[in-house]
Amino acid sequence: MAVSETTQTQSTIPLEVFRYRPDQEEEPTFQRYEVPYRTDWVVLDALNYIKDQLDGTLSYRWSCRMGVCGSCGMMVNGEPKLTCAAFLRDYYPNPIRVEPLDYYPVIRDLVINMDDFMDKLVEVKAWLLPKEEKPLSEGEYLQTPAELAHYKQFTMCINCMLCYAACPVVGHDADFIGPAAIALAQRYNLDSRDGGADERADAIFSHEGIWKCTFVGDCTRVCPKKVDPAGAIQQAKIAATKDWFRSVLVPWGKK
Amino acid sequence: MSDSKSEKMSKEYIRPMPADWWLKKKTYFLFMVRELTCVFVGGYALFLLVLTTRLGDPQGFAALLNSPPLIALQIIALPMVFYHSITWLNLTPMVMVLWRGEERVSPFLITVAMYVIWAIISIVILWIAFLYR
Secondary structure, X not given: OHHHHHHHOOOEEEEEEEEOOXXXXXXXXXXXXXXXXXXXXXXXXXXXXXXXXXXXXXOOOOOOOOOOOOOOEEEEOOEEEEHHHOEHHHOOOOOEEEEOOOOXXXXXXXXXXXXXXXXXXXXXXXXXXXXXXXXXXXXXXXXXXXXXXXXXXXXXXXXXXXXXXXXXXXXXXXXXXXXXXXXXXXXXXXXXXXXXXXXXXXXXXXXXXXXXXXXXXXXXXXXXXXXXXXXXXXXXXXXXXXXXXXXXXXXXXXX | OOHHHHHHHOOOEOOOOOOOHHHOOHHHHHHHHHHHHHHHHHHHHHHHHHHHOOOOOHHHHHHHHHOHHHHHXXXXXXHHHHHXXXXXXXXXXXXXXXXXXXXXXXXXXXXXXXXXXHHHHHHHXXXXXXXXX
């Protein structure tokens, strides 16, 4: 630390930060801060430096600063990023523009209102609905490694909402259930212990669900956890189409 | 939960969606190009349908194929259809997930298989075309 401070105190990097203070202004503005440039700093470190040393009024969300909590997602030069994983050195010496995640209402500065996303998680019932409730005495719901492998990728989601900020469909239509919620619904639909696919069907196999997706694929590109929500949605489209054909061609068979 | 709080804060700022959103990011732009190339896929399909109406009339069939506007259509449509096909073939492994026990079949293998199938079908069609030339 001491070494990097002595060698690099001279150079700074400008941050243009989105400011919106609803008690003072109608329209958001950009405020420029000069922040010390350090090769091991991420954008979140720079924001913490601003908050600590330059301007205590700046508001933003963060928690773990190691890419697992999903709180510090922001637009960094127009790209949705976890600011704890966006290194200053990848932008230096150009200015870095930091904005709140796209398409969501801004409460203040870099803080968005995420109630809508939380409601969607509830709508798709993103939790395990067991096929049959077993009494505790019967033990665990067992699963083979192969069964686990089928949905494991989708369990990696940290609800950071970068995929929503990357999705132009979300920008055009806030009713779209969206990438992460559908990927999480798939996570439970593909789980061998789960029997809730029918209960989730209304939310995800509807027009507001998978059929609104036009497969831009940017959700998958920006996902910091390689969840591949775009893949989850297209796979759900295939499953829904197969079910439909089956119900038309074999009406007497099981759904 | 936060209802009373958000009412007090009241004025949340909603950023407008710009009409030129698809020009702002390379990935959005390429998506739009992919979607627009479907017009040429449809246009070429229409052209083939019109051709079938001349099947019983070899001279008319040749005349239609040789008409300059339709030659122009084919020259434009060819790269568009290529772009359309290639982008979709490259996306196939995201849609098509195959499992070999606990292992997911490599996405690269699925893409390669798509190109191989494409090549085989093209060769068969060319072969038939030359056979009945």
